Amino acid sequence: MKAACYFCNNDIPEGKVKRCSRCRLTIYCSKECQTASWKSGHRTICRPHPLFNAPDGTPMPKPEKFSNAWAEQQIEKRFDAWIQAWRGSFSQFAMMALDLPNHPCDRNMTHCMTLWVRVNEDPVARIRDFLIRKAGVRAIAELRREHSTLEDLLPAGSVDPTKVCYVVLLEDAQGRPRRAQYVQFEYGALEIWRHMPKDMYAGIPIDWSDVLKYVVDQSTPEETMVKLTSEV
Ligand SMILES: [Zn+2]
Numbered sequence: 419m420k421a422a423c424y425f426c427n428n429d430i431p432e433g434k435v436k437r438c439s440r441c442r443l444t445i446y447c448s449k450e451c452q453t454a455s456w457k458s459g460h461r462t463i464c465r466p467h468p469l470f471n472a473p474d475g476t477p478m479p480k481p482e483k484f485s486n487a488w489a490e491q492q493i494e495k496r497f498d499a500w501i502q503a504w505r506g507s508f509s510q511f512a513m514m515a516l517d518l519p520n521h522p523c524d525r526n527m528t529h530c531m532t533l534w535v536r537v538n539e540d541p542v543a544r545i546r547d548f549l550i551r552k553a554g555v556r557a558i559a560e561l562r563r564e565h566s567t568l569e570d571l572l573p574a575g576s577v578d579p580t581k582v583c584y585v586v587l588l589e590d591a592q593g594r595p596r597r598a599q600y601v602q603f604e605y606g607a608l609e610i611w612r613h614m615p616k617d618m619y620a621g622i623p624i625d626w627s628d629v630l631k632y633v634v635d636q637s638t639p640e641e642t643m644v645k646l647t648s649e650v
């Protein structure tokens with residue numbers, strides 16, 4: 419599982435991930451990066467995670483093992499780990515989903531790939547802990563309006579023009595969103611994508627969202643990355 423530091427963007431060696439305990443969303447390679455990130459602005463966008471912290475940011479006492487609160491935290495931790503594992507592949511799919519050659523060039527700021535995910539009740543491996551039920555592209559403003567209960571998890575302020583984002587919504591058994599993870603990534607070649615031929619995907623007979631659902635169900639993040647980076 420490869421993860422990148424939120425601050426310096428370097429790969430974090432396995433087992434060395436440091437996570438912001440307040441929001442649980444940002445990860446770092448070192449204490450130095452975490453401190454620098456906090457000072458350079460993370461403090462203004464960091465919002466306490468509702469399952470692990472009180473609204474003022476103080477950590478909540480550890481729930482009793484096998485209690486409901488404990489089970490919720492376990493799902494949360496697995497959800498984090500699952501997104502970390504698929505992060506690279508999801509970023510590639512987010513670029514296909516946004517289809518910048520055929521849309522206004524600021525689409526990465528107004529729209530995002532959205533994945534609706536549910537718990538896999540019978541996973542054969544950790545990598546299959548969650549299944550993608552639906553994948554699409556949504557206007558960020560619309561998403562905010564529709565999921566007002568998740569508002570706290572979406573970062574305040576506008577989207578960085580050099581970045582691309584996607585949202586992973588975890589549904590409960592009734593299909594209601596119970597958690598959202600917002601992932602933003604730097605895409606160095608954004609300008610190249612904007613100037614690609616408009617018919618670049620014309621020859622691809624299947625929809626990106628079907629491919630995404632298939633790989634998450636059948637493939638591993640490593641295999642998927644090899645395929646995506648050699649074919650696109
Ligand atoms: Zn770092």
Ligand SMILES: [Zn+2]
Pocket residue numbers: 438439440441442443444460464465
């Ligand atoms: Zn934070």
